[in-house]
Amino acid sequence: MDIATFAVVYVTCILFFNLLYLSLLAFGYYLYCREVFALLPQPYAPLWHQYTGAAALGACLLLFGVVSVSDPGCIAADSLAAHTALYPAAPGSQARSCWTCGWYRPARSKHCPLTQRCVARFDHYCGWVSNAIGLRNMRWFLAFLLANMLLCTYGVVFAVLVLRGVALRRGIAEAVYRDETTGRLHGLTSSPRRVIEWLVLRYPQAVMLTLFMAIAGGLVAAFLSYHLALTSVGLTSYEVMKQQQALAVLTAEAKVEAMWQA
Numbered sequence: 001m002d003i004a005t006f007a008v009v010y011v012t013c014i015l016f017f018n019l020l021y022l023s024l025l026a027f028g029y030y031l032y033c034r035e036v037f038a039l040l041p042q043p044y045a046p047l048w049h050q051y052t053g054a055a056a057l058g059a060c061l062l063l064f065g066v067v068s069v070s071d072p073g074c075i076a077a078d079s080l081a082a083h084t085a086l087y088p089a090a091p092g093s094q095a096r097s098c099w100t101c102g103w104y105r106p107a108r109s110k111h112c113p114l115t116q117r118c119v120a121r122f123d124h125y126c127g128w129v130s131n132a133i134g135l136r137n138m139r140w141f142l143a144f145l146l147a148n149m150l151l152c153t154y155g156v157v158f159a160v161l162v163l164r165g166v167a168l169r170r171g172i173a174e175a176v177y178r179d180e181t182t183g184r185l186h187g188l189t190s191s192p193r194r195v196i197e198w199l200v201l202r203y204p205q206a207v208m209l210t211l212f213m214a215i216a217g218g219l220v221a222a223f224l225s226y227h228l229a230l231t232s233v234g235l236t237s238y239e240v241m242k243q244q245q246a247l248a249v250l251t252a253e254a255k256v257e258a259m260w261q262a
């Protein structure tokens, strides 16, 4: 791939993921205002949540900006010695060179092909924020994930409270349904499935939005947990990937050797 093609692909990827994240946030907030905030006030869901909701959204946008422009730990000629001293190479290991930067890479660093810089304690390149994640901005990246997870959690819990309020106001507690097999009448609230059907029929977009936020929040929570678990044991996701690759090679070699000996 020549440099011009690489630049086009790079810029397209940046714009795609950046715009996707911002569009999801903007459209999601618009829908939330139209479908959930429009139902306020409700018992246990006062009006001031409109402002705290906007503040939570603003915090996500602010952290998105911070992580996007933050220094991931780019290594420069004048900081090479300091980075090399930060993580001494393991005994017996050979220093790896970076042909692009023209030096021996410090241990745990990697040349990021997208930012075109050697990054100290490189973790991964994040397309959502179009920046490498490394030594210096990992904490901001974790804060960004935490803010997004909390925003989704807040949105889901609040939407459930609002929908519960409107359902009670419209008399769901007194509503009944007839059991198709026995013909007997039951209270609607005795069946979670019937309650969900009742809500989907009357507030389909609010229910879908709540479900989307629950799924998105769960995915972000899983990703955040993975990174926190790696951070707690002092590893990066790039190092884990390299370990898994090395293990796969050893396993494949062992299989070939076993076949020859058989």
Ligand SMILES: [Zn+2]
Pocket (backbone or CB within 6 Å): 098, 099, 100, 101, 102, 110, 111, 112, 116, 117, 118
């Ligand atoms: Zn480099």
